[in-house]
């Protein structure tokens with residue numbers, strides 16, 4: 550009989566909510582700053598880590614955008630992505646759907662293709678070398694005008710073979726989903742899948758907006774949906790996947806104590822949840838740290854953890870055959886084989 554920690558360690562799983570720029574560890578940030586001659590307002594790796602104390606989403610985003618200024622060359626995006634994949638290979642991760650924020654790079658004069666080529670080359674190497682399948686999701690920054698998102702979508706149109714979907718991230722409050730109706734409609738018409746951050750800090754109406762105005766396939770976070778009973782019933786009825794990120798919620802003060810995390814309530818209400826890291830380098834843990842944190846705080850059984858792992862594949866953008874094969878791996882693992 551495995552301990553629950555060992556059970557989580559090798560449980561086959563997918564990660565569906567990971568901002569690749571949020572996997573930039575302080576050591577790599579420091580090294581890339583030197584490699585590229587970029588100055589940072591820190592004189593050591595320890596000073597960078599010490600700065601990671603946040604009261605809300607915006608506090609974090611300010612450091613997140615500052616940190617990614619060290620990413621300039623294709624090789625930087627490759628190194629970042631390849632390091633993330635090596636790290637999660639040790640966590641039993643078999644499939645990843647990775648967010649990237651092209652507008653945060655093109656605004657600094659880094660070409661869209663430089664970003665995409667570097668990330669994609671690492672994903673291809675990761676698949677060959679580590680057996681981790683991967684898909685890429687382009688996120689629009691919601692604090693920027695919708696016209697900028699349309700320009701970014703145009704840039705993505707030539708790369709539909711390498712980008713599976715579009716998402717919506719950055720500062721939530723004050724930037725409702727409805728602002729992005731046009732760009733999401735165009736993206737969906739072009740064959741992109743759609744996801745959006747909603748209900749991380751924003752109200753339940755933003756979750757409803759993501760469902761109705763943006764027609765998303767998944768909701769990223771979704772915590773505040775719990776404030777609206779009718780919305781919860783609809784999410785449960787539709788089995789709409791939520792990509793929940795417990796350590797992120799704790800670090801951004803959406804929850805004050807992991808014992809109060811809404812995951813248990815979400816499960817009890819029949820919601821379709823997955824567990825993810827969001828920005829692992831900034832929030833103190835990768836995907837297995839998130840599984841362990843909620844298991845310890847909420848006392849989840851192996852059966853529930855396995856169900857969440859199955860959900861992670863079922864909610865992915867893999868085809869049905871690949872989903873079934875990965876879910877069978879979870880079943881075999883649970884049954885001791």
Ligand code: ADE
Nearest residue numbers: 568718719720746827828
């Ligand atoms: N960009 C990176 N991480 C994010 C988060 N947790 N919420 C919104 N935008 C983000």
Ligand code: ZN
Nearest residue numbers: 568746769827
């Ligand atoms: Zn996120």
